[in-house]
Amino acid sequence: xxxxxxxxxxxxxxxxxxxxxxxxxxxxxxxxxxxxxxxxxxxxxxxxxxxxxxxxxxxxxxxxxxxxxxxxxxxxxxxxxxxxxxxxxxxxxxxxxxxxxxxxxxxxxxxxxxxxxxxxxxxxxxxxxxxxxxxxxxxxxxxxxxxxxxxxxxxxxxxxxxxxxxxxxxxxxxxxxxxxxxxxxxxxxxxxxxxxxxxxxxxxxxxxxxxxxxxxxxxxxxxxxxxxxxxxxxxxxxxxxxxxxxxxxxxxxxxxxxxxxxxxxxxxxxxxxxxxxxxxxxxxxxxxxxxxxxxxxxxxxxxxxxxxxxxxxxxxxxxxxxxxxxxxxxxxxxxxxxxxxxxxx
Numbered sequence: 001x002x003x004x005x006x007x008x009x010x011x012x013x014x015x016x017x018x019x020x021x022x023x024x025x026x027x028x029x030x031x032x033x034x035x036x037x038x039x040x041x042x043x044x045x046x047x048x049x050x051x052x053x054x055x056x057x058x059x060x061x062x063x064x065x066x067x068x069x070x071x072x073x074x075x076x077x078x079x080x081x082x083x084x085x086x087x088x089x090x091x092x093x094x095x096x097x098x099x100x101x102x103x104x105x106x107x108x109x110x111x112x113x114x115x116x117x118x119x120x121x122x123x124x125x126x127x128x129x130x131x132x133x134x135x136x137x138x139x140x141x142x143x144x145x146x147x148x149x150x151x152x153x154x155x156x157x158x159x160x161x162x163x164x165x166x167x168x169x170x171x172x173x174x175x176x177x178x179x180x181x182x183x184x185x186x187x188x189x190x191x192x193x194x195x196x197x198x199x200x201x202x203x204x205x206x207x208x209x210x211x212x213x214x215x216x217x218x219x220x221x222x223x224x225x226x227x228x229x230x231x232x233x234x235x236x237x238x239x240x241x242x243x244x245x246x247x248x249x250x251x252x253x254x255x256x257x258x259x260x261x262x263x264x265x266x267x268x269x270x271x272x273x274x275x276x277x278x279x280x281x282x283x284x285x286x287x288x289x290x291x292x293x294x295x296x297x298x299x300x301x302x303x304x305x306x307x308x309x310x311x312x313x314x315x316x317x318x319x320x321x322x323x324x325x326x327x328x329x330x331x332x333x334x335x336x337x338x339x340x341x342x343x344x345x
Contacts, residue, residue: 068245
């Protein structure tokens with residue numbers, strides 16, 4: 001947890017959408033080898049293996065806010081983040097940047113939109129080219145896209161490194177010559193070097209020691225204040241998400257099941273999955289806490305359950321939950337939840 005005791009000021013979600021994902025899905029199909037192709041041609045009933053990583057997701061990230069995206073491992077949140085950042089194309093649906101479909105933008109507009117959304121990855125070492133010096137890792141993209149002249153790139157790299165807390169004297173070093181926390185700062189500097197408006201943070205502190213996590217989280221908060229940045233913060237750590245986020249979306253097996261302002265969602269969760277997640281969070285305000293994990297295993301994305309994906313693990317599941325997919329509907333101003341129980345209540 002960050003060392004600052006006071007969380008960042010919450011912003012009202014009245015700003016215009018910076019990026020919007022509408023009905024977005026992403027499927028991954030396992031490539032068939034020659035034996036499987038021959039078996040299929042002979043009519044032996046070989047089925048294609050398709051992973052539905054993201055399933056009809058609607059998500060809006062507004063200018064200047066921090067949206068936390070939470071879910072268990074394998075729920076599709078990283079895939080969703082990569083689509084938001086333009087790294088993966090959606091199989092279905094549309095992505096809008098400043099209310100314009102990115103598929104309809106001309107070459108110059110598409111380039112500007114791509115630069116405006118950058119991503120910071122979980123592994124601070126695997127995401128950096130081990131054969132490149134830090135000055136090239138940070139300064140390569142600004143020069144390539146014409147944002148900085150070659151004669152000015154050294155000064156630009158120095159400025160960005162200082163902003164993220166790195167000594168510019170280290171810019172000639174290679175990634176393996178830095179600690180894990182320093183490498184993550186290099187990754188942040190690389191993202192900042194092209195002057196983005198939105199940064200997608202994919203488990204950006206999960207691989208770091210707790211003390212280093214606090215430093216990086218405080219850096220994210222400082223950059224937000226100084227540069228008026230917008231974040232899509234992907235994490236499985238609910239305490240971090242609660243501390244940073246203005247709004248939170250809960251994801252389960254490829255679908256958003258609940259969304260709302262962070263304070264309200266953590267105070268009064270609605271969806272059974274959200275309630276179960278919050279019960280698993282360790283707390284210091286009780287002497288004795290009974291740990292109650294969510295029952296059952298998360299189903300495979302190769303063969304997701306029908307109806308509500310959470311129904312095999314939900315203690316309140318009804319026959320309707322097993323057959324009908326619940327819609328993500330408004331349950332209060334700014335709050336949405338996908339649960340049939342809301343209609344019954």
